Amino acid sequence: MNLTDHIESLVKKSENSKLLSGVIQSFIPNIRPIKDFLNCTQNQALLFAVIFYHTLQSGSADLSDMAGHFEVPVMRMLKYKDDLNQLIKKRLIRQEQSRGPFSKSGSISYYVHQGVVDGILKKRLVGNMGVLKDDFDLIIRVYAFMEDASDNGGGYENLKDDLLATCKENNNLDIAKKIMGSDMRDYEMLILIFIAYKLLNGEDDVSISEACSFLDNDKHFQLNVRRSLMNGRSQLLKRGLIETSNGVFRNENDLNITDKGLEYLLGDEAEKLTLKSEKVKNEILPGKILPVALFLNHNEKQQMQTIQGLFEKEKFREIAARMKAGNMKAGFSVLLYGKPGTGKTESVYQLARNTGRSILPVEISQTKSMWFGESEKLIKGVFERYRRLQSGIRDYPILLFNEADGIFGKRTTNMDSNVSQTLNAMQNIILQEMEDFEGIMVATTNLTDNLDKAFDRRFLYKVKFDIPDLDIRRQIMQAKIPFLPPEAIGKLCGQFKLTGGQMANIARKCNIHELLNGSLPESHEVDTFCREELGLQEKSKLGF
Numbered sequence: 001m002n003l004t005d006h007i008e009s010l011v012k013k014s015e016n017s018k019l020l021s022g023v024i025q026s027f028i029p030n031i032r033p034i035k036d037f038l039n040c041t042q043n044q045a046l047l048f049a050v051i052f053y054h055t056l057q058s059g060s061a062d063l064s065d066m067a068g069h070f071e072v073p074v075m076r077m078l079k080y081k082d083d084l085n086q087l088i089k090k091r092l093i094r095q096e097q098s099r100g101p102f103s104k105s106g107s108i109s110y111y112v113h114q115g116v117v118d119g120i121l122k123k124r125l126v127g128n129m130g131v132l133k134d135d136f137d138l139i140i141r142v143y144a145f146m147e148d149a150s151d152n153g154g155g156y157e158n159l160k161d162d163l164l165a166t167c168k169e170n171n172n173l174d175i176a177k178k179i180m181g182s183d184m185r186d187y188e189m190l191i192l193i194f195i196a197y198k199l200l201n202g203e204d205d206v207s208i209s210e211a212c213s214f215l216d217n218d219k220h221f222q223l224n225v226r227r228s229l230m231n232g233r234s235q236l237l238k239r240g241l242i243e244t245s246n247g248v249f250r251n252e253n254d255l256n257i258t259d260k261g262l263e264y265l266l267g268d269e270a271e272k273l274t275l276k277s278e279k280v281k282n283e284i285l286p287g288k289i290l291p292v293a294l295f296l297n298h299n300e301k302q303q304m305q306t307i308q309g310l311f312e313k314e315k316f317r318e319i320a321a322r323m324k325a326g327n328m329k330a331g332f333s334v335l336l337y338g339k340p341g342t343g344k345t346e347s348v349y350q351l352a353r354n355t356g357r358s359i360l361p362v363e364i365s366q367t368k369s370m371w372f373g374e375s376e377k378l379i380k381g382v383f384e385r386y387r388r389l390q391s392g393i394r395d396y397p398i399l400l401f402n403e404a405d406g407i408f409g410k411r412t413t414n415m416d417s418n419v420s421q422t423l424n425a426m427q428n429i430i431l432q433e434m435e436d437f438e439g440i441m442v443a444t445t446n447l448t449d450n451l452d453k454a455f456d457r458r459f460l461y462k463v464k465f466d467i468p469d470l471d472i473r474r475q476i477m478q479a480k481i482p483f484l485p486p487e488a489i490g491k492l493c494g495q496f497k498l499t500g501g502q503m504a505n506i507a508r509k510c511n512i513h514e515l516l517n518g519s520l521p522e523s524h525e526v527d528t529f530c531r532e533e534l535g536l537q538e539k540s541k542l543g544f
């Protein structure tokens with residue numbers, strides 16, 4: 001049994017146990033490993049387990065939650081105040097004033113910090129946060145603290161404590177020494193680390209407000225810090241460790257780390273960092289993807305939501321860590337297939353945007369230089385590059401095989417032709433690579449039934465995209481051609497089984513119509529566009 005199993009059964013057993021001493025004896029087999037791991041007392045281990053469970057369930061637990069769990073009066077829980085304080089001192093749990101509309105105001109609740117949750121999953125809890133491998137590890141950890149401070153309202157004070165505790169625990173690392181010995185202010189050091197982290201993830205500029213979001217709890221303080229970054233008074237800017245972007249296409253509120261800043265933070269390691277963050281050709285950054293409202297059929301929507309939930313950064317890290325602990329490869333492959341224009345490619349883009357991942361598109365046409373015998377090398381290169389990219393500090397990008405019909409279609413048995421030989425060789429390489437794959441791979445194809453069986457089996461998730469149902473068609477048309485009266489939308493959608501892509505084209509024609517004629521097209525003209533789109537009618541004389 002691993003630690004989380006012990007926690008789970010301890011929580012189960014202790015439920016409604018009324019904390020009777022005879023019953024507690026039966027918990028010991030589960031308490032012991034937890035207590036040893038956390039280096040605390042039995043009672044503390046029990047409380048920790050319950051708080052850990054509640055943290056995952058609902059974010060935190062207050063005294064009445066715990067009393068409810070054990071089925072004892074709240075007063076009884078006061079006996080454990082000392083133990084709770086000890087757990088806080090050991091930095092295994094934290095307390096917060098309850099927030100949110102449903103909490104009793106002023107009551108104190110307890111939760112387990114993400115760093116500790118990670119530590120438990122990775123079974124690497126040393127001290128309270130785990131020993132870090134190198135400077136990059138420390139940057140990732142500090143970044144996680146900062147995310148926690150801004151997302152979960154952990155607060156700046158906790159963040160500073162965490163930073164210091166982590167640096168002390170890892171004082172063999174150069175960067176830890178640097179942070180402790182720096183004459184910069186804590187929050188400036190944190191901003192520098194934040195920007196360095198982003199650079200490692202391929203984002204070379206970060207907005208001022210993003211870089212300050214760890215100060216969310218104290219709006220006034222945050223405002224001052226932001227101002228110092230805008231008016232150049234910040235030491236970070238004065239010393240040339242960061243710079244604000246300028247240039248036609250850049251937002252002047254964006255911050256970049258300078259070479260000097262990298263060197264300040266990482267010394268000789270700085271070079272490694274720039275190497276790791278080598279700009280990737282073609283990489284599509286999530287921040288550059290425009291949001292598009294997609295309306296999907298019930299099935300597709302549900303499946304895409306499941307997939308998105310899995311690829312959320314926190315969730316993914318947790319699951320990947322668990323898989324690795326169980327000696328499994330954390331590889332996830334998704335196939336989106338169906339008619340053209342049903343939103344497959346757009347779904348991948350929105351998936352990337354919503355989970356903050358970049359996309360590495362594989363240009364099949366490039367890899368298909370069949371006649372030069374280069375394609376096998378190229379396809380191997382694709383996977384090698386992906387491995388190289390994520391072997392460092394980055395979150396997994398999405399490796400995207402878009403419109404990969406040729407690649408994933410039935411393999412040919414006609415081995416005479418040079419082309420089919422090459423194609424078969426490429427397919428074999430990809431099949432092989434998918435076996436050992438770690439990360440996220442998404443393929444889209446317009447094929448609906450000619451998929452090669454071998455590939456079919458390799459994909460963990462397969463989502464079929466159909467022509468949208470009537471109701472969904474109405475929603476898409478309403479979004480894309482908003483000036484049409486509802487009756488016209490109802491009529492057109494009932495009559496024509498259009499895909500989202502086709503409706504996007506029709507919307508474009510409407511725009512051009514307006515530009516040419518100075519007025520929006522009438523419903524009957526849109527009707528014509530629909531027929532053209534479906535090939536039911538010759539193109540209009542204007543020929544678009």
Ligand SMILES: Nc1ncnc2c1ncn2[C@@H]1O[C@H](COP(=O)(O)OP(=O)(O)O)[C@@H](O)[C@H]1O
Binds near residue numbers: 294295340345504
């Ligand atoms: N379900 C949908 N909801 C809203 N818009 C859609 C939908 N499906 C397609 N579109 C529109 O059509 C465009 C092309 O779709 P795309 O994702 O390229 O289709 P596919 O990859 O399935 O061929 C999208 O950018 C989007 O504007």
Ligand SMILES: [Mg+2]
Binds near residue numbers: 344345346402403
């Ligand atoms: Mg597509």
